[in-house]
Amino acid sequence: MTAAAGFQFHARHYGGQPAAIRLIITGAVHGNETCGARALQRLMAQLDSGELVIRRGSLTLVPVANPLAYAKGEREGDRNLNRNLFPTADPQDFEDYAANWLCPLLAQHDVLLDVHSFSGAGEPFVMVGPRNNDGPLEPFRHEQQERALARRLGVRRFVDGWLRTYDAGVRRRIGNSSQLQTVLRYGMGTTEYMRSVGGYALTLECGQHTDPQAPEVAYRAILNTLAFLGMIDAPAPAPVAPGQMEALSMVAVYDKQHAGDRFSRAWASFDEVRQGEQIGRRADGTAVLAEFDGRILFPDAAAGANSEWYYLTRPNPAF
Incomplete structure (x- = not known):
């Protein structure tokens, strides 16, 4: 329990076969984005009852990653948890405490699916990371695995380029000032942190916050992820056909x-x-x-x- 607000952080673990893949799924990183929490609560009921069983690998579920923001029903508790996501020895706000709990948990896993929604109208989509590279901004080596999983979540739109676009925006605003590295850290969220510790990660945007179909989009994507990674006894989902996908x-x-x-x-x-x-x-x-x-x-x-x-x-x- 944090001294900041009296909220507890909670994760549920299933399976626990360390030699196989380790998957973590997070919801409510933003407190008004409830589709992930609802989908994960549905999944936990099935796992707890034995209706669904994790046969291979280790699964960690975090239905509510930001309990303060979730209790408020707002995007943020004190600030945006999905920015400047790093452990800190001197936490200043609730999200710092959340990061100190969440970041080590992420580092114990191989794959992250982070479930979100958005404020305006629109079709669900998935945000993916960079191509394989050894560059200074976001070095990465799991492009094939990450994009293969993205194609099987059940959405047809794919978006990449977040961190490089953010980086370009920062450099446009402040140039190469002494503040550059500090400001660039603000672009690091859950998926960027996961990639920085050697894993791969996807951000699934399930639709508008209040869309009644958003929890179903999240739940379907979670089941597809478990099946594709071979963690449950279910047929592997087919990838979205090239003619049906839109990549941006x-x-x-x-x-x-x-x-x-x-x-x-x-x-x-x-x-x-x-x-x-x-x-x-x-x-x-x-x-x-x-x-x-x-x-x-x-x-x-x-x-x-x-x-x-x-x-x-x-x-x-x-x-």
């Missing part, structure tokens, strides 16, 4: 510079935009125009000043 790469992030900045209309994730199309207006009346043809992602009309406002993506035929 995040290219640019745009900040709300002033509280008075406004969108030109109610954008939803994956709405198409054309180069030169007006996306919004700054508080001083300056038009904000699309720099290229693509799709908008995570438009946040309620964003605060100096925070992420929206992203633009481009098709990625090489996914």
Whole structure:
């Protein structure tokens, strides 16, 4: 129990065969994103009753990764848990305590499925990591395994490029100042941390927060994951067919510079935009125009000043 707020962190373990794969599934990293918690509670009832059995490997379930935010019914407790996710010797807020509990737990596993939802209307999708690389930003060596799992979750949209896009946005704002590494740490969330300790990870976005189908999307994806990894006695799910999938790469992030900045209309994730199309207006009346043809992602009309406002993506035929 943390001294910060009196909430307990809770995980449930099943199987426990250390020689096989170790999977962790998290829900409610953001407290108003409840589909993962609901799907995992449903799964735990089946596992506890013996209706479903983990035959191979080790499974850890964390239905509520951020109990303070979950109790509040809000995205954050004190801050965004899915940013600047690192252990700290001097915790300053509730999410620091959560990170000190969650990060060592993640490091004990090979694979993470992190279940989320989003505020606007839109179709479910999965966010994947980088290509295999030895670069300084996000070195990685599990591209094939990660993308193979992504194709079997039951969604048809795939998005990559989060950390490199965030990195480019930071460098655009502050250049190569002495604050660069500190600010870049803010781009690290659950999946980035998992990759940093040698595993692979996916962020599943199950639809709009209150969509009644979102928990079902989450539950289906969880069962598909267990079957694909050979952890339960079930047929392996087929991958989404190439002709049915849409792969996109995040290219640019745009900040709300002033509280008075406004969108030109109610954008939803994956709405198409054309180069030169007006996306919004700054508080001083300056038009904000699309720099290229693509799709908008995570438009946040309620964003605060100096925070992420929206992203633009481009098709990625090489996914």
